[in-house]
Amino acid sequence: FGSSHFGSRGALPRHTVVVLMTEAAAEEVAGEEELNESQDIFYVCKKTLETVKEKLKKNETITEENVNELTFPENLEDSEIMVPVDMRGVGEDFDDVEQMVEKLGPEGTAKAFVKAAEYFDANKDGEKEEDRPKPMTAAEWRQVLEEDDMLEGEEEDLLEGEEEELVDEDGEEEAEEPPSKKAKTD
Numbered sequence: 001f002g003s004s005h006f007g008s009r010g011a012l013p014r015h016t017v018v019v020l021m022t023e024a025a026a027e028e029v030a031g032e033e034e035l036n037e038s039q040d041i042f043y044v045c046k047k048t049l050e051t052v053k054e055k056l057k058k059n060e061t062i063t064e065e066n067v068n069e070l071t072f073p074e075n076l077e078d079s080e081i082m083v084p085v086d087m088r089g090v091g092e093d094f095d096d097v098e099q100m101v102e103k104l105g106p107e108g109t110a111k112a113f114v115k116a117a118e119y120f121d122a123n124k125d126g127e128k129e130e131d132r133p134k135p136m137t138a139a140e141w142r143q144v145l146e147e148d149d150m151l152e153g154e155e156e157d158l159l160e161g162e163e164e165e166l167v168d169e170d171g172e173e174e175a176e177e178p179p180s181k182k183a184k185t186d
Contacts, residue, residue: 040087041120041133043141044070044113045080052110062107070113071097078139084132089119 048070055062069075073082087094090112094100100109123132136144 039125039133041084042071042087042116043073043082043136044085044117045073045076045138046083046135047080049083049085049113049117053114056107056110056114062110064101064106067097067101067106067109067113070110073138073141073145076138078137080138081135082138082141083117083135084120085113085116086120087116089116091115 048066052062052066052070054060055066073080090100092112094103097109100112104112
């Protein structure tokens with residue numbers, strides 16, 4: 001920093017403020033940020049995942065029905081076990097399962113979910129076992145998905161409400177005008 005290019009004006013002021021954070025707090029914040037950035041967890045049917053792995057080993061055909069059974073809990077028994085997979089193992093981002101099937105086909109999608117399961121099992125982030133996502137039943141996973149849908153629906157309702165305020169009866173947007181002043185009469 002010194003006086004090379006900036007002279008004395010470019011140097012740091014003598015009253016520099018330093019923010020102190022305990023090491024534990026800093027690690028906690030950093031850990032939370034890493035988890036938020038690193039995990040891309042999705043749940044799949046454990047039994048169907050095993051079936052798909054076997055079919056792939058035997059070079060048997062994977063159908064779209066197999067993929068749907070793997071990824072959509074709607075038609076599963078409530079007690080069916082769903083296991084977490086880490087979609088970072090796929091190596092590519094997709095918006096949803098339908099987009100995966102469209103781009104990769106049923107077999108490619110099945111292979112992608114097997115890779116995601118292997119990636120999760122490898123625990124490349126070195127997470128403590130108690131901090132990792134746990135298996136759950138199909139009923140529990142459906143409930144999580146329903147809660148997510150409800151939250152998204154509420155957000156959309158809020159956004160639509162804001163848009164409606166900006167549009168008048170004719171469907172045209174208009175700037176909000178202040179209420180007109182009444183002339184004083186004495």
